[in-house]
Amino acid sequence: MEFKYDTPLRGCNMEQEIKIQPTTKKSILFRIWHYILLALPITLIVLYYILNNRKHTMDWVLTNISLPYSAAAARVTSFGPFQSFSLAEVLITFLILWALYFIVKTIIILIRSPHRLLNLARSLYIIIVITLYIVAAHFWIWDAGYHGTSLVEKIGIDSSGITTEQLTDVTILFAEKANELSTQVRRDANNHFNEDRQNYFTPDKDLYINIVREFPALNGRNHPPKAMMYSKLMSASGFSGIYIALTGEMNINVDIPACFIPVTIAHEMAHQRGVNSEAEANFSAIAACITSDNPIYEYSGYLLGLIHLAGDLNKADPYAWDQIVSTLNANVVQDWKENNAYWNSHKTSATETVTTIYDKYLKSNGVTAGIESYDDCVSMLVSWLQR
Numbered sequence: 001m002e003f004k005y006d007t008p009l010r011g012c013n014m015e016q017e018i019k020i021q022p023t024t025k026k027s028i029l030f031r032i033w034h035y036i037l038l039a040l041p042i043t044l045i046v047l048y049y050i051l052n053n054r055k056h057t058m059d060w061v062l063t064n065i066s067l068p069y070s071a072a073a074a075r076v077t078s079f080g081p082f083q084s085f086s087l088a089e090v091l092i093t094f095l096i097l098w099a100l101y102f103i104v105k106t107i108i109i110l111i112r113s114p115h116r117l118l119n120l121a122r123s124l125y126i127i128i129v130i131t132l133y134i135v136a137a138h139f140w141i142w143d144a145g146y147h148g149t150s151l152v153e154k155i156g157i158d159s160s161g162i163t164t165e166q167l168t169d170v171t172i173l174f175a176e177k178a179n180e181l182s183t184q185v186r187r188d189a190n191n192h193f194n195e196d197r198q199n200y201f202t203p204d205k206d207l208y209i210n211i212v213r214e215f216p217a218l219n220g221r222n223h224p225p226k227a228m229m230y231s232k233l234m235s236a237s238g239f240s241g242i243y244i245a246l247t248g249e250m251n252i253n254v255d256i257p258a259c260f261i262p263v264t265i266a267h268e269m270a271h272q273r274g275v276n277s278e279a280e281a282n283f284s285a286i287a288a289c290i291t292s293d294n295p296i297y298e299y300s301g302y303l304l305g306l307i308h309l310a311g312d313l314n315k316a317d318p319y320a321w322d323q324i325v326s327t328l329n330a331n332v333v334q335d336w337k338e339n340n341a342y343w344n345s346h347k348t349s350a351t352e353t354v355t356t357i358y359d360k361y362l363k364s365n366g367v368t369a370g371i372e373s374y375d376d377c378v379s380m381l382v383s384w385l386q387r
Contacts, residue, residue, distance in 0.1 A: 034125070041132035048139040058148040066141050066245070067274050074223040074248030074272065086226040086251050088244035102127070134246075142245035145276035146365035152280065152380065154217040157387075159379035164316045166386045167378070168324075171313050173385065174306040175324050175332075177290070181299035182331035185259070191334055193259035200262040200296045201225060201252075207266055208273070210291040211284070218284055220273035223248065225265045231255035235346040237354040240264045243271035257339045262300035263289050277367065279376035282308070286381060303335060305381060312378045 051057050077087045106123040110116045152159060188194040202224065206212075212219045226249050228234055234242070234253040241252045241264045250268035252261060266285035275281045282304075289301025314321040328336075359370035367373050 037129055038125070038132070041129070041136040044136040045132065045139060048136070048144070052144065052147045055148055058144045061140065061144045062148050062274060066144055069141055070245050070248045070272065071221060072248070073246065074221075077247050077249050078223045083224050086228060086244075086247075086249055088247040088249050088251060089226075089229055091247070099127075137246060142276070143365055145274060146367070150277060150280065151217060151275050151284065155215045157380055157383050159376075159383045162379050162382045162386070164313075164320070166382050167309065167313050167316060168320045170382045170385050171306070171309040171321070171324055174302050174309055175327055178299065178302040178306050178332050179327070179329045181295055181302060182329060182335070184295040185299050187331070191331065192338070193257070193335060195258065195296050197227075197254070197258070197261070200265070200294075200300075201227070207269060207292050207294070207297060208288045210293065211288045214291075215287075218270070218273055218275070218288070220269075222269070223250070223272065225250040225252045225268065227252055227254045235342075236348050236350055238343075238346075238351045239354075241268045243268045245271075248272065257335065257342050259300055259303060259335050260339060262297045263304045266297065266301065276365075277373065278362070279369075279373045279380065282374055282377035283380040283384075286377065287384065303332065305377075306332075307336065307339075308375055308378050309381070311375055 076082070102123070106120070109119045109123075113119050185193060186195045206222055208218055208220070208222075228251050231253045232255050234240070235255050239253060240256050240260065241250065243250055250265065250272055252264055252268065254261065256264070263285050266288045267281050269288070270281040270284035273284075275284055286301045286305040289297040290305070292298060292301075310321060310325070313324070355371055362373060363370045369376060
């Protein structure tokens with residue numbers, strides 16, 4: 001019997017075999033890379049849920065990852081031409097347009113391509129991976145702050161056990177200051193708040209400089225706020241501003257009554273300084289405004305504070321609130337009424353939907369009061385000013 005060692009296998013020669021091997025290796029490496037891309041954000045998300053109940057760990061993340069990243073992002077998005085627009089808005093707009101394009105393209109491919117299931121799987125993979133990376137980044141850069149040491153703990157304010165008498169005294173103070181400062185801001189012929197936006201969008205000094213002396217935990221670097229292109233859409237959603245930690249930007253709804261824009265800027269500044277809680281951000285904003293030595297910000301802070309205080313005092317002692325409201329001057333009453341009318345005119349089914357979603361989001365991060373937590377700044381204000 002004669003053996004032939006050079007007989008080709010099933011018509012394939014060695015050159016063809018050699019050419020196949022690199023392709024196979026490349027295919028394997030390609031698959032491994034795709035698995036890694038998918039596994040990394042999933043691992044980060046799982047790790048976040050394992051560790052987010054450990055306050056010291058979340059404090060470390062906030063100090064060494066979240067705040068340094070957001071500060072670096074804010075420096076980039078505040079540089080040169082980026083100062084004039086919100087990069088977050090541009091990216092979100094691009095993402096929505098890309099998603100619409102991607103959906104249409106996928107539908108066309110599914111209709112025309114013979115490999116429908118394979119193309120569908122690829123499209124779903126891309127969408128899932130992008131979504132997972134955004135979610136993982138949001139968890140570690142922003143949500144981690146909800147599970148660390150609160151501002152109340154850092155500054156040592158005991159916001160429990162305030163009395164109706166204390167609440168009344170602080171409300172009277174805010175009413176008196178709002179009356180006084182309402183005459184120090186510029187108004188038009190119809191008595192509407194009419195300050196030039198540049199006077200409060202770019203304050204001449206650090207808005208938080210005075211309050212930081214009392215509460216060093218609020219220290220941080222200032223970055224310019226961004227006027228939102230989609231301000232009317234924000235109003236329909238029920239928001240006066242939003243801080244995007246991934247770009248480090250304070251996005252301000254400039255369609256709202258102008259007298260509330262300064263305190264909204266201060267609120268988003270608090271978020272930029274690592275204050276996640278809406279109640280604590282409200283407290284920080286009001287405290288920063290009323291100690292700023294800037295009449296525009298002072299008035300805005302006292303007015304918002306008065307509105308929150310009024311809600312609690314009216315529940316605790318309606319008669320006391322009736323006595324205070326009778327002392328408010330025409331300027332304050334007009335600004336208050338215009339604010340109520342503005343938000344009432346922008347209420348839609350979308351507002352309710354967004355409010356419900358945000359309420360569930362806050363509760364999922366341990367904020368038991370959810371959307372109602374904004375009003376919890378009252379006990380902090382009273383405790384601070386009465387101590």
